[in-house]
Amino acid sequence: MPNTRPDQVPASQEELERQVARHFQSDAYEVILPPNEKKGYEFELRNKGRSIAVQVKNYAGKCNIAQIEKFLHFLSSGDARQRFSEGWFITANGYASTVAQWAAAEDLTNLRIGTWENGKIHWAYPDGGADTRSAKGAKVRRGYDEYTYIGVFTSKGGVGKTTVAAHLAGAFALTGHDVTLLDLDPDRNLKKLFLRDPEMINDDASMFVPPITSDSEGATISVLGLEEWYSQAGPDARIVICDCSPVLSENPINIVGLFDYCLIPTLLTPLGIAKNGDVILRTFHHIRRYNQKARMFALINGYISDQEERNRLLIEHLEKHLKKYLRSDRKCRFIRPDEAKIRHSTSLLYWGEHIINRAKPQLAFQKTAGRSYPLADFLQLAAYLEEHTDIGNTDIDR
Ligand SMILES: Nc1ncnc2c1ncn2[C@@H]1O[C@H](COP(=O)(O)OP(=O)(O)O)[C@@H](O)[C@H]1O
Ligand SMILES: [Mg+2]
Known part of the structure; x- marks a missing residue:
């Protein structure tokens, strides 16, 4: 399918992953790719003894609570619980209006969620508010x-x-x-x-x-x-x-x-x-x-x-x-x-x-x-x- 998204939006999931990983690298984080088959996260960040699982999603629409819960389930299961002290969730199109309030109400201390926009991450939780911007993907409904x-x-x-x-x-x-x-x-x-x-x-x-x-x-x-x-x-x-x-x-x-x-x-x-x-x-x-x-x-x-x-x-x-x-x-x-x-x-x-x-x-x-x-x-x-x-x-x- 031709890429019809606005220029600043990464063309593909892989491209978004690359951009976000590079961003953290230049911010003094070590980026470690998962062992073989990717499972539950795209890459790991290490910095000053912290070990962070990062999930990057190029969703066409806004990310909802269930999609974050799926990531939290991964973080709390098996090896991930031992390995990661935190999980960061980054999407290209923002969040449903209730996501940040929900995360705050649940007091999710090991989670950060943000939106990738124009080469930067805007944190919606914990330090931002609800991200109510309209989804950019709205112009590009999937076929x-x-x-x-x-x-x-x-x-x-x-x-x-x-x-x-x-x-x-x-x-x-x-x-x-x-x-x-x-x-x-x-x-x-x-x-x-x-x-x-x-x-x-x-x-x-x-x-x-x-x-x-x-x-x-x-x-x-x-x-x-x-x-x-x-x-x-x-x-x-x-x-x-x-x-x-x-x-x-x-x-x-x-x-x-x-x-x-x-x-x-x-x-x-x-x-x-x-x-x-x-x-x-x-x-x-x-x-x-x-x-x-x-x-x-x-x-x-x-x-x-x-x-x-x-x-x-x-x-x-x-x-x-x-x-x-x-x-x-x-x-x-x-x-x-x-x-x-x-x-x-x-x-x-x-x-x-x-x-x-x-x-x-x-x-x-x-x-x-x-x-x-x-x-x-x-x-x-x-x-x-x-x-x-x-x-x-x-x-x-x-
Ligand atoms: N397999 C089932 N066993 C017991 N109760 C059922 C079963 N399937 C549906 N019901 C009950 O039948 C009622 C009607 O179901 P619903 O799904 O609302 O039907 P519809 O959408 O076709 O109007 C509901 O009260 C539901 O709980
Ligand atoms: Mg019905």
Whole structure:
């Protein structure tokens, strides 16, 4: 892609790293590159007995809290905790307005965050204030084709679109992919579920999802409304999951046209699949009208595992009525529950309690008695999608 950024903004991640490293070198810091494969930081600075891990990010948009939390997670884990006394985070496009206040409120004593601008670093924390400058990258939105779009879509309300969108994002984040969640539902439920203060609807709604295994860095989820999506530079996360409005016409046609994949949650109940799976068929048809390329997947949500016989009958019924359409449109599939499904679970049912008791937003992945249905099911779904799509091959830095 040609470089269309303003001159003073480094052209690439590597160029930014080089410029920042040179800057510190000329300031009497010793710059040490990480052993072999870079992990969690770009280089180390040494000076007067201090050892500082520096992360340099050429994000196209403003950096959010989750992206810093990801760095903090690295600093507090394994070898990094022994090795580094501090972590410095430097980005080329500034920070979301709440980042500096958040860092101050958390009293992060081993962290410094700054913006690289015109060959200098402007420290936003601890010595600066909130960096409210507009992101320079706003002029240079990444090309639409650099993202993988997944729409979670169906014309029925209350079948789990928002729940599925959020936790699928969580599963991708657990496997190391940063995700943008685009909240297309005018109710803005998703945004509220990810805000630190549900009343501050314009605040940064981002979440860091720590890794499950020690060889991963974890990843971020950032929730954006449509206006933010249009006005921002375009997030750096390559996977964009859209939580759609159940009113089909309320979803902007140009966004529906971008979907590479569509997930259509459905409940396996007689009413849920009433009228011969009509709702699913209507949704397939609607999307196809505006989007010829999207691969669509109908997914069972709220599955009750101990009702084998009933489930079998309902699945048979559903498959029979989807058969004709699925034959005519080879890009559509019904995901059979033995391949992937989302089971009914109390933690999904009560997900969002943090809004009521004002706790920190989190996904419903916590284990009870050593197990979590949602964790297992959404990881299984992510694996199914990675197997049946190109998702996962597109999240590499370009
Ligand atoms: N697998 C599940 N198990 C238990 N409750 C669920 C499950 N999926 C969704 N729910 C609950 O169903 C309700 C509707 O889900 P929601 O995601 O808001 O649907 P939609 O976005 O389609 O309107 C919510 O109360 C949610 O907690
Ligand atoms: Mg919803």
